[in-house]
Amino acid sequence: MNFNEDIQLDVEAIGERVLGRWADVRRHTRSVIEEHKLFKQEGQPMAEHRETVLKQLRTLVAAGATQHGFQSEFGGTMNPGASLSSFEELVFADPSLQIKYGVQYGLFSSAILYLGTEYHHKTFLGSAVSTEIPGAFAMTETGHGSDVASIGTTATYDADTKEFVIHTPDRHSYKDYLGNAALHGHAAVVFAQLYTGGEKHGVHAFYVPIRKRGKLLPGVGSEDDGLKGGLNGIDNGRLHFDSVRVPRTNLLNRYADVSEDGVYTSVIESSGRRFFTQLGALVQGRVSLTGGVVNAQKLALDIAIRYSLERKQFPGPDGEEKTIMDYGRHQRRLLPLLARTYAQVFTHQELLDQFHAVFTGQNDTDESRQDLETVAAASKALSSWYALETVQECREACGGQGFMAEHRLTGLRADLDVYVTFEGDNNVMLQLVAKRLLGDYAKAFKSPDFGTLASYVAGQVGEATINRGGLRGLAQKMVDFGSTARSVGYVKEEEHQHQLLTDRVHTMIAKLANNLKHSGPKNAQKQAELFNRYQNDLILAAKAHGELILWEAFTSALKTIEDEDSKQILTWLRDLYGFSVLEENLSWYLINGRLSSSRAEAITEYIDTRLLPRLRPHAESLVDAFLLTPGLVRTTLAADEKERQATRSQLVRK
Structure with missing residues (x-):
């Protein structure tokens, strides 16, 4: 067809x-x-x-x-x-x-x-x-990593001199992996435990000069992190402080202040909420990294798909070599990644709108900030992992040519590697997402024993309307039609894809809530043991939630497409993303009775025989829509292959 x-x-x-x-x-x-x-x-x-x-x-x-x-x-x-x-x-x-x-x-x-x-x-x-003062962001410490609340650097107020004394007590508390720290930085925003009158007030930020005319200031130490696996244009390094004094006014005091006589005050009473509010003000790092790695995927797919449309290999029955994109396996390698990248594009646009609304004050509430932080954490984690997977697959799909540095893919892969680590380790990010989902679940179902789990297993469902930061809906029990053709006809419907994806998230969270439930007197040790036991399940549930958000954003974007041809092509692409997620998680759907074996088989069959053949003719136009000029892509890989094939054809004709 x-x-x-x-x-x-x-x-x-x-x-x-x-x-x-x-x-x-x-x-x-x-x-x-x-x-x-x-x-x-x-x-x-x-x-x-x-x-x-x-x-x-x-x-x-x-x-x-x-x-x-x-x-x-x-x-x-x-x-x-x-x-x-x-x-x-x-x-x-x-x-x-x-x-x-x-x-x-x-x-x-x-x-x-x-x-x-x-x-x-x-x-x-x-x-x-203006970059007159290049600066560092001194939060992460060698010994504390993602545990910012436990950092060791201190800022002790001296009321006699009206100064804060910034001090690094030990090697564990060195500020580490900081851009601009090794060479270029002249100042740093330093996060430290604030003390006044012997009382600890938690983590706060201070503006601290570190160099003048390129030379370290007294009491400031710096070490160069040296050659890294990527991003070697950044002068990453360590900073440490030996009783460095800064004026009282160098405390960045939007949320808390210290008076001249040493009295600490804050507009936020709770120390925990104050800590997360300060970190939340910097959520843009996670949002922007998500957009950055999505662009990297566009670049990699542009290179690999254009090459696959020119590169020919192996003669067919007619004796003519086929382009490698005409092989089913190559379509399987690249087209689902293209579909997922489009899903990421539309998801990031929603996230960026949400970020803009919060930080311009258009929609700046505690709830909107929590939603932003949750979706940003999920998006950053999934997108940075997806980027590594996509760039690596594109590299391999270009064969030996893809390994040449001039074609950018190996360097891009190396540079993106650390994106999964900075601005929050991905596994830590997904734990934060899962905790939010559990909190939403507890609010939606207030029975003390989370007693709704049995109804999910039985397929009896209610409805919950929860905002974009949490759960979104419940799915009905799947009924096996018994026919592969009829099964795929059922699963390919938009509403049923949505049901399957939301049901997975909701059921995973419901089971976690039940498993994490602690009966009897509160016992912190027991709760910690339970959380540790189900830590992996938390991450899997958060990942499922992120996949649902991607599908929903793609689906919402389809409603904005006016051209009918384009809408049809992008609908196939959205279906390819949705079916790929279902296929990757078939074991869960089978174990939990959400899909029959015939329906599971139909999913793979539909990808291979319907979606990939339908999308193959549009692969080039779909990367054309990334609007990347040759000057941005900066590789002649596909053009060189096209010229080589043309030269070869001329020789054959002669």
């Missing part, structure tokens, strides 16, 4: 939809990259790479690509969504440049903006935004 070849994707319209709300900002940043050739030079020595990236960052500043998220006096428009959009495009230039931007603007400058007050904005922010 070739009816799918008679329809065409409206590349221009879908390209605009993929660029999204801040399309003009993205275009501008892309043009700056190409005009100023802000490209990674593969194989450049580390020392040279670091200096190149610093110069490139200042080129971005001069070109107006960095100031979007700050006040007008710093050249910006207080447009958080635009700021993150510009950052996300820099992966096409050099991931090191992207992260250099992220350190300077998403972390250092944004900490001053969101954790500081007017004094800090007037005193420190201008030089940070």
Whole structure:
């Protein structure tokens, strides 16, 4: 059946939809990259790479690509969504440049903006935004990693001198893996345990000068992290402090302050809530990384799919070699990744809108911030893992050519490797998501023993309407039709895909809630043991929730597509994503009685015989819609192969 070849994707319209709300900002940043050739030079020595990236960052500043998220006096428009959009495009230039931007603007400058007050904005922010003062974000410690609440660095207030004394008590408390720490940073936002009058008040942020004219200031120590597995344009290093004194006013005091005589006050009474509020103000790191790695996937798929449409291998029955994209296995390798990437694009657009609404004050409530943090954590974890998988598969799909540094895939894979670790280890992120889901479950079903589990097992369901940060719905019991054809006809319906995906999330959370339930007197040790026992299940449930969000965002995006041909093609692509998730989790659906064996078999059959053949003719137009110019992709892999094939054909004819 070739009816799918008679329809065409409206590349221009879908390209605009993929660029999204801040399309003009993205275009501008892309043009700056190409005009100023802000490209990674593969194989450049580390020392040279670091200096190149610093110069490139200042080129971005001069070109107006960095100031979007700050006040007008710093050249910006207080447009958080635009700021993150510009950052996300820099992966096409050099991931090191992207992260250099992220350190300077998403972390250092944004900490001053969101954790500081007017004094800090007037005193420190201008030089940070201009890069006159490159800065570090000194939160992570060698011995504490993701456990920020337990960091060891202290800031003790001295009422006699009206100063804070910043001190690193031991090697475990060195600030580690910090961009700009080894060479370029002249100041740092340092997170430390605040003490006044011998009383501990928890983690707070301080503006601390660390260098002047390139030389470390007294009491400040620095070590270079050296050569890394990727991102070697970033001067990562360690910082430690030996009783370094800073003025009382260097406390970034939006949420808490210390008076001249040492009295501590806070607008947030709960120390735990105060801690999470300060960290929540910096959620943009997770949001922006999600968009960055999605762009990296676009780049990898553009390279691999275009090559697969030119590369020919193995003669068929007619004696002619086929392009490798015509082989079912190659379609299986790349087209589901393309479908998932589109799902990630639309999910990220919703997340970016949500972020923008919170940080502009359009929708800034405790609930909206919690929702943002939950979805951002899930999206960052899944997207960074997906990026590594996608880039690696694209590399392999290009064979030996994909291993050549000039074709970018190996360098891209190496640079993206640490994205799964920074801004929160992915496994830790998903535990936070799962805890939120359990909290939503407890609110929705308030019986003390979570007594709804039996009704799920029996397939008797109610309804729950819970916001985007948590659970979304319940699925009815699946009835086996007994026929593969009828089964796939049932499963391919949008509402039934949704039921299967939501049912999996809800059932997993319900079982976890039941298993984590502690009967009898409260026992902290017992609760910790239970949590540890089901830690892996928590992560699996959070991952399932993230997959559901992706499917829903793709489905919502379909409703915005006006061109009928494009809507049909993207619907097939959405179905490929949904069916791929179901196929990857067939064991769960079979074990839990949600799918019969015939229906499970039908899912794989439908992918191979319907969805992949329908999408194969549109593979090129779907990557065309990423709107990546040759100057951004910067590889001649497909073009060289096309020329080689043409030359070969001429020789054969002769």
